[in-house]
Amino acid sequence: xxxxxxxxxxxxxxxxxxxxxxxxxxxxxxxxxxxxxxxxxxxxxxxxxxxxxxxxxxxxxxxxxxxxxxxxxxxxxxxxxxxxxxxxxxxxxxxxxxxxxxxxxxxxxxxxxxxxxxxxxxxxxxxxxxxxxxxxxxxxxxxxxxxxxxxxxxxxxxxxxxxxxxxxxxxxxxxxxxxxxxxxxxxxxxxxxxxxxxxxxxxxxxxxxxxxxxxxxxxxxxxxxxxxxxxxxxxxxxxxxxxxxxxxxxxxxxxxxxxxxxxxxxxxxxxxxxxxxxxxxxxxxxxxxxxxxxxxxxxxxxxxxxxxxxxxxxxxxxxxxxxxxxxxxxxxxxxxxxxxxxxxxxxxxxxxxxxxxxxxxxxxxxxxxxxxxxxxxxxxxxxxxxxxxxxxxxxxxxxxxxxxxxxxxxxxxxxxxxxxxxxxxxxxxxxxxxxxxxxxxxxxxxxxxxxxxxxxxxxxxxxxxxxxxx
Amino acid sequence: xxxxxxxxxxxxxxxxxxxxxxxxxxxxxxxxxxxxxxxxxxxxxxxxxxxxxxxxxxxxxxxxxxxxxxxxxxxxxxxxxxxxxxxxxxxxxxxxxxxxxxxxxxxxxxxxxxxxxxxxxxxxxxxxxxxxxxxxxxxxxxxxxxxxxxxxxxxxxxxxxxxxxxxxxxxxxxxxxxxxxxxxxxxxxxxxxxxxxxxxxxxxxxxxxxxxxxxxxxxxxxxxxxxxxxxxxxxxxxxxxxxxxxxxxxxxxxxxxxxxxxxxxxxxxxxxxxxxxxxxxx
Ligand SMILES: Cc1cc2nc3c(=O)[nH]c(=O)nc-3n(C[C@H](O)[C@H](O)[C@H](O)COP(=O)(O)OP(=O)(O)OC[C@H]3O[C@@H](n4cnc5c(N)ncnc54)[C@H](O)[C@@H]3O)c2cc1C
Ligand SMILES: Cc1cc2nc3c(=O)[nH]c(=O)nc-3n(C[C@H](O)[C@H](O)[C@H](O)COP(=O)(O)OP(=O)(O)OC[C@H]3O[C@@H](n4cnc5c(N)ncnc54)[C@H](O)[C@@H]3O)c2cc1C
Ligand code: FES
Numbered sequence: 181x182x183x184x185x186x187x188x189x190x191x192x193x194x195x196x197x198x199x200x201x202x203x204x205x206x207x208x209x210x211x212x213x214x215x216x217x218x219x220x221x222x223x224x225x226x227x228x229x230x231x232x233x234x235x236x237x238x239x240x241x242x243x244x245x246x247x248x249x250x251x252x253x254x255x256x257x258x259x260x261x262x263x264x265x266x267x268x269x270x271x272x273x274x275x276x277x278x279x280x281x282x283x284x285x286x287x288x289x290x291x292x293x294x295x296x297x298x299x300x301x302x303x304x305x306x307x308x309x310x311x312x313x314x315x316x317x318x319x320x321x322x323x324x325x326x327x328x329x330x331x332x333x334x335x336x337x338x339x340x341x342x343x344x345x346x347x348x349x350x351x352x353x354x355x356x357x358x359x360x361x362x363x364x365x366x367x368x369x370x371x372x373x374x375x376x377x378x379x380x381x382x383x384x385x386x387x388x389x390x391x392x393x394x395x396x397x398x399x400x401x402x403x404x405x406x407x408x409x410x411x412x413x414x415x416x417x418x419x420x421x422x423x424x425x426x427x428x429x430x431x432x433x434x435x436x437x438x439x440x441x442x443x444x445x446x447x448x449x450x451x452x453x454x455x456x457x458x459x460x461x462x463x464x465x466x467x468x469x470x471x472x473x474x475x476x477x478x479x480x481x482x483x484x485x486x487x488x489x490x491x492x493x494x495x496x497x498x499x500x501x502x503x504x505x506x507x508x509x510x511x512x513x514x515x516x517x518x519x520x521x522x523x524x525x526x527x528x529x530x531x532x533x534x535x536x537x538x539x540x541x542x543x544x545x546x547x548x549x550x551x552x553x554x555x556x557x558x559x560x561x562x563x564x565x566x567x568x569x570x571x572x573x574x575x576x577x578x579x580x581x582x583x584x585x586x587x588x589x590x591x592x593x594x595x596x597x598x599x600x601x602x603x604x605x606x607x608x609x610x611x612x613x614x615x616x617x618x619x620x621x622x623x624x625x626x627x628x629x630x631x632x633x634x635x636x637x638x639x640x641x642x643x644x645x646x647x648x649x650x
Numbered sequence: 651x652x653x654x655x656x657x658x659x660x661x662x663x664x665x666x667x668x669x670x671x672x673x674x675x676x677x678x679x680x681x682x683x684x685x686x687x688x689x690x691x692x693x694x695x696x697x698x699x700x701x702x703x704x705x706x707x708x709x710x711x712x713x714x715x716x717x718x719x720x721x722x723x724x725x726x727x728x729x730x731x732x733x734x735x736x737x738x739x740x741x742x743x744x745x746x747x748x749x750x751x752x753x754x755x756x757x758x759x760x761x762x763x764x765x766x767x768x769x770x771x772x773x774x775x776x777x778x779x780x781x782x783x784x785x786x787x788x789x790x791x792x793x794x795x796x797x798x799x800x801x802x803x804x805x806x807x808x809x810x811x812x813x814x815x816x817x818x819x820x821x822x823x824x825x826x827x828x829x830x831x832x833x834x835x836x837x838x839x840x841x842x843x844x845x846x847x848x849x850x851x852x853x854x855x856x857x858x859x860x861x862x863x864x865x866x867x868x869x870x871x872x873x874x875x876x877x878x879x880x881x882x883x884x885x886x887x888x889x890x891x892x893x894x895x896x897x898x899x900x901x902x903x904x905x906x907x908x909x910x911x912x913x914x915x916x917x918x919x920x921x922x923x924x925x926x927x928x929x930x931x932x
Contacts, residue, residue, distance in 0.1 A: 360736065360865070360867045361736075361865060361867075362687055362694070362733070362734040362736070370865075370869075398734070399734050399735060399736035400736070401736055401737070401739065401866075401867055404737065404738060404739055405673060405674070405677075405736070405737065405738070406673075425867070425868065425869035426868055426869070427869070427870070427871045429871070429881065435881075436874065436876060436881075436900050436903075436904060437903075438903065438904060438906070438907045439907075441872075442870060442871040442872075444869055444870045444871060445864060445870035445871055445872040448864055448865060448869070448870050449864065453693070453694070453864070454691070457691075459691055460691055461691060461692050461693040461718055461719060461915065462693045462694075462864075463907075463908040463911035463912070463915075464911075465907070465908075537903040584867070584868050584869065584886075585868075585886075586867060586868050586886055
């Protein structure tokens with residue numbers, strides 16, 4: 181039921197509001213956040229555009245089914261605390277998802293207004309309400325259930341692990357998160373750059389969980405410090421969310437030369453280890469020209485990071501065309517605005533180096549799109565004799581990641597699929613009773629919100645499992 | 651937080667720190683290492699677990715001060731603490747079950763080879779340690795290794811033990827025969843020379859590789875090394891590999907990636923712009 185006085189017709193007349201952003205020419209030289217966030221007036225106006233559909237399609241597009249019309253309605257009515265509590269009860273990390281979800285293929289693509297004009301800026305509004313909640317913690321009234329006297333271990337502190345931990349604590353469980361690195365957040369802190377997702381936000385979200393009673397133990401590498409069977413003896417249930425952290429290589433000659441990085445290494449040095457800060461002890465090569473191979477979010481992040489580290493020319497090398505790029509539309513757009521070049525329909529064949537083994541270029545072959553394959557995608561085919569060299573001193577390969585076998589190797593009873601991902605049933609339970617799994621370790625490299633959806637579902641399933649046993 | 655409970659200077663630039671890390675002390679095995687981050691802003695660096703005392707809950711780190719991170723670590727005093735220690739990482743050493751093992755350590759590598767010698771002797775393997783340094787004062791872990799088995803000490807200048815390199819002493823042992831395996835830890839070029847030396851004798855040679863590392867969990871791929879023509883991640887697949895199959899040239903090349911940055915950091919350190927002063931209480 182709408183609380184606004186506007187008629188649907190009046191709502192239809194409001195045009196989509198733009199997200200204020202840092203000027204591209206300025207931001208390509210700094211690590212400050214690109215999107216600046218909306219002012220209250222602008223956000224309210226954008227929220228008024230929601231038609232409060234009786235059968236809200238947007239909710240079906242959301243992997244965690246956030247009740248979008250409800251929080252937008254409360255926002256329009258000026259009830260910020262209501263909007264924040266509504267949003268947070270559906271989504272544990274809205275300040276994160278409001279910034280990194282691919283809204284254009286989820287909620288916003290289902291919005292009825294997308295049929296005629298632009299969809300409601302749901303992502304921007306989610307971010308607006310979540311940011312309000314961050315600075316108004318007292319207004320958040322979600323409370324934990326009475327302690328259940330049972331212990332749950334969560335392995336990995338990425339979005340899947342954090343969401344599960346938060347939900348389990350709220351359900352009254354004694355939760356400990358084990359994280360291999362020295363800082364919690366997973367890809368949110370080591371992969372996604374500061375200018376897209378300020379680390380302070382992740383820290384605040386983690387702090388909120390700690391306040392809610394979640395214990396976080398960093399520097400614990402499960403599979404080494406403890407094995408899953410060892411944890412199983414100490415905890416009533418386990419949720420494994422160790423991500424898909426193993427980088428893939430191009431398997432072309434020259435990948436060992438100095439200046440050849442995986443995106444994981446490049447981004448970890450800059451983000452987690454803060455190599456962009458001159459006071460950090462962690463070194464990074466400061467290149468003049470950079471070639472980033474890949475077309476996903478990771479490639480865009482690496483390219484835009486290199487731009488900010490002072491490179492003169494940064495290009496994305498991708499074997500198909502821009503239309504096939506899997507990255508979020510906004511990231512491709514932002515990268516273009518910042519001056520990242522696109523070497524499209526190019527496939528790397530070799531990394532070349534000088535006699536001191538420093539990278540000097542990336543040899544590529546030009547491609548053309550051939551006939552559509554079984555999936556309808558036109559696959560690229562190499563044009564013989566079209567080899568050329570992109571001059572660069574750093575090559576970053578962003579070709580995707582696979583399951584890291586470190587944990588599963590020490591848990592021989594756990595069933596894995598061919599690619600090394602953990603196999604789970606419809607309740608997200610693995611082949612070991614009481615051990616659940618979710619996020620990228622089950623799905624392969626996917627998205628933040630899908631990982632969070634798994635965390636939420638796993639928490640419910642663990643609750644059911646432990647209550648049935650009690 | 652991991653408190654430093656004891657500290658000893660072993661040679662002019664090698665220091666031992668005994669640090670509290672109860673879980674790691676309890677389960678670590680020979681050949682494993684930890685990733686250490688001294689405090690905010692510091693690098694994550696790999697260090698071998700040279701020894702441990704499960705009852706006291708401490709591990710020993712033997713650190714050669716070569717650059718900013720290691721210098722800042724050895725400047726810590728008893729009672730100070732290290733913020734992050736993750737481990738034990740890497741695969742434990744593949745131990746032979748019986749026979750004669752030669753454990754070769756060059757410089758700080760002697761501290762790394764010590765736990766291997768210790769583990770071998772515990773299961774009844776005859777151990778001969780060949781250890782070396784520039785001169786007498788650079789030789790470390792000699793008494794500990796003497797408790798375990800035979801020791802041949804080599805110094806470059808002949809000021810102690812035999813004059814010459816560890817390779818020459820090892821060659822004599824190979825010639826005498828009866829060597830079942832060689833474990834070698836030290837500078838890349840020393841390990842390479844040893845692998846070349848043992849190859850014609852057909853004696854299996856295990857080396858412990860020390861590429862640059864970041865996370866130590868197999869996530870970044872920065873530690874990749876080429877073994878038998880294939881890429882392996884030293885932090886999770888190693889750090890020990892069959893020396894006859896390792897591409898040492900590639901390892902040496904990649905190791906120089908940040909030389910300029912390191913020199914710059916060392917210079918800043920020497921100029922007094924270093925956290926050493928801050929990290930000490932006194
Ligand atoms: C650079 C980059 C940009 C991205 N951009 C976007 C984006 O814009 N939008 C989007 O939706 N998705 C994006 N993604 C994908 C998204 O980040 C992932 O799908 C998501 O983080 C998966 O969450 P997870 O919780 O399953 O795992 P992760 O976030 O990978 O977290 C796993 C955690 O487990 C820890 N861990 C691993 N092994 C162990 C172990 N043995 N013991 C203890 N802890 C362990 C890891 O250190 C890590 O902290 C991006 C990914 C990258 C790399
Ligand atoms: C598995 C493993 C176990 C190790 N165990 C020990 C140990 O027990 N004790 C110990 O003192 N050191 C050990 N090292 C080496 C140690 O990690 C490096 O010396 C340290 O990272 C150097 O950091 P820094 O900032 O002090 O020096 P930097 O300023 O980074 O480097 C100074 C000099 O040391 C060289 N260097 C840098 N990193 C390495 C490296 N990984 N290996 C060899 N030389 C390097 C540089 O090329 C440069 O010449 C180990 C390395 C690995 C991979
Ligand atoms: S140190 Fe990053 S993968 Fe080995």
